[in-house]
């Protein structure tokens with residue numbers, strides 16, 4: 007067992023919680039700890055209940071942590087909302103300005119704002135909080151001095167002044183916590199750093215993956231929690247032949263990337279549920295006309311405007327069938343920040359390989375959290391490019407039983423990319439036999455994507471847990487606890503949701519029961535699996551927040567017990 | 577390609593104005609390619625959904641590329657094609673319903689980007705393909721299957737609309753004069769920026785306006801269209817707006833902005849001005865090192 011620290015900073019938006027959580031993570035990562043952050047806030051610019059959490063560990067981190075070692079409550083309502091999640095022996099730091107009375111128990115009252123002003127830097131409240139937390143977890147002050155150096159040394163004339171002010175603030179926090187005499191479980195020293203690591207958010211990492219796979223064109227419309235992909239691209243996708251644009255709606259975005267994909271380039275857009283709904287018809291066009299492109303949908307709570315800044319996994323069915331008619335769009339759903347890199351690469355590669363639209367399905371909980379992950383090596387990326395027509399096929403873009411070479415405008419093989427049912431050259435036709443042939447061709451191409459990788463453990467067990475997307479971490483933690491406590495359970499996982507890796511699907515069909523934890527009401531993925539002949543059953547949650555591992559442990563036990571009960575009756 | 581293709585099962589009605597438009601388009605793109613020594617495959621026709629959009633399948637002779645997408649979205653598709661391949665000659669073919677009703681929201685943004693494409697809008701004042709319902713250019717009071725008491729909405733004036741939205745090249749043509757129309761389309765393609773050639777293309781089946789456009793002195797019908805006088809200065813936007821406001825439809829080149837900078841050029845210039853540094857993925861990852 008390694009050692010572990012979970013801290014939550016809670017209060018009103020704008021009180022520095024997110025900065026404090028990310029600062030703590032950055033400082034801990036710098037000395038070699040594994041870190042993960044999580045933040046949740048309402049959809050408004052200022053204020054509203056906001057909290058951010060940091061987990062620091064000597065082990066690889068799967069979730070943001072169920073129970074808090076330290077709660078920093080910046081106002082009374084934050085205290086009341088979150089105190090129940092402070093574990094026994096955990097310490098509360100509260101903003102004494104917001105309380106008339108002294109709180110009892112293991113608690114430290116700090117007037118962080120006044121203390122910050124006293125250091126000469128009113129914006130240092132978050133550094134004071136970090137100092138106090140560090141002291142409680144017995145982390146050496148040195149770690150944080152390094153961090154402040156790295157963060158504020160920018161070659162300005164007054165760098166020293168700023169750095170000293172922040173170090174003073176750090177000491178204020180340290181001293182206040184030391185004076186209390188309280189401690190939480192001390193963190194063991196960080197593990198030796200084995201290889202270069204990066205601290206990155208899911209949205210940035212998948213954007214980098216897509217760029218590494220050769221993305222040329224990105225056109226998108228702002229929407230939480232996908233906007234940071236658009237801004238990342240605006241900042242970083244440039245140079246010869248590259249184009250990034252802000253569209254005027256998601257209807258325009260999808261049309262534009264259809265055009266860009268058709269023109270021979272690798273094209274992508276990003277959106278969230280409301281935008282995905284608007285893209286339905288355009289995605290059908292891409293499926294029908296066989297245009298490579300990637301739509302990244304960062305799920306939030308739905309339907310309609312729903313919960314713009316919360317996390318949910320309720321767009322799966324829409325991603326698979328975003329529009330009317332017979333289609334099934336390939337879907338890749340990364341389960342962690344680390345997987346976002348490969349998911350970005352594979353989404354572009356899949357679109358090129360099968361010549362059609364791909365949905366990169368992620369979620370707020372993965373998109374906006376920071377994780378330390380091994381630095382990937384871009385020189386190892388295999389970037390696939392569509393098979394291009396050399397003209398020897400004439401105009402027959404849509405011929406054969408599957409993939410046909412792609413004619414690039416300006417080159418040979420002029421055809422009409424057609425969203426109406428069409429013959430081999432792309433001309434509209436309603437002949438029944440052509441509709442049969444072309445429909446089957448479009449579906450047959452999905453076979454090219456069935457070789458995705460997957461994880462499988464304890465396949466001898468008749469019952470397996472199979473999470474998808476961002477529920478992977480909590481499910482993995484629960485699986486480990488369940489196995490360690492004697493529960494017979496297998497593990498199956500893939501980020502390739504459609505088409506599923508063929509070998510995985512066989513594995514799934516052999517199971518007596520597949521338990522699918524997912525953040526939606528309907529149990530969307532288990533429904534899909536049942537349609538594929540798998541006896542799948544969901545554990546659902548729809549609070550706008552991620553799963554907790556202990557919740558899953560209990561629910562899986564219940565599922566297994568219910569299952570044995572049913573078997574006993576037979 | 578489709579003429580040779582027995583499976584292609586779309587046909588325009590006899591006398592449909594779109595026959596004249598397809599000939600004009602063929603002439604314009606053929607001539608442009610010949611003049612520039614460029615292959616016809618460098619042209620892409622982006623077609624809307626309607627009788628009109630079928631023009632993309634009815635090209636005779638050497639074939640350009642085509643994309644026949646979904647109703648109302650020719651402009652977004654064209655935007656993406658130009659983003660990807662600024663070197664291509666992009667021509668849009670869409671009906672009045674496609675371009676001005678469901679697709680109306682896309683005109684303004686392309687005008688503001690000054691997207692370097694040419695839109696040929698085939699206006700028959702009706703939804704042809706769906707069998708004769710009212711379109712944005714159907715006149716107030718006209719009875720159609722969806723306006724049994726006469727149309728309640730005023731007709732829009734497309735030329736005025738384009739000019740107000742800032743489209744940098746606005747021309748008006750008529751399908752009965754394919755040669756002149758071809759000239760306007762070619763001028764539009766040569767224009768560096770967003771060009772619209774709005775064409776009167778009557779629907780013989782649901783809204784036969786041939787006589788109304790031409791006029792008939794015997795029946796006392798004034799011509800509904802007139803040639804733009806030779807002394808009109810296309811650089812003069814106010815004069816163009818005045819022409820567009822006429823009760824009859826002006827035919828010819830209304831407006832062409834002299835200093836027209838298209839989208840791609842703006843991007844190139846902005847990148848040069850702000851000295852954008854292109855960083856490799858490797859470099860970007862290094863920036864994230866802990």
Ligand SMILES: Cc1ncc(C[n+]2csc(CCOP(=O)(O)OP(=O)(O)O)c2C)c(N)n1
Pocket residue numbers: 624625626627628629646647670671672673674675698700702703704705706711
């Ligand atoms: C999203 C959508 N809504 C409605 C339709 C049905 N529809 C097809 S063509 C058309 C109108 C065509 O009118 P216009 O663009 O003027 O073309 P025309 O047939 O007159 O040339 C409509 C409403 C459709 N195909 N897609």
Ligand code: SF4
Pocket residue numbers: 587588589591592593594627628700704705778779780781782
């Ligand atoms: S319905 Fe009208 S627009 Fe359509 S093909 Fe016939 S004449 Fe032409």
Ligand SMILES: [Mg+2]
Pocket residue numbers: 626671672673698699700701702703704711
């Ligand atoms: Mg029409």
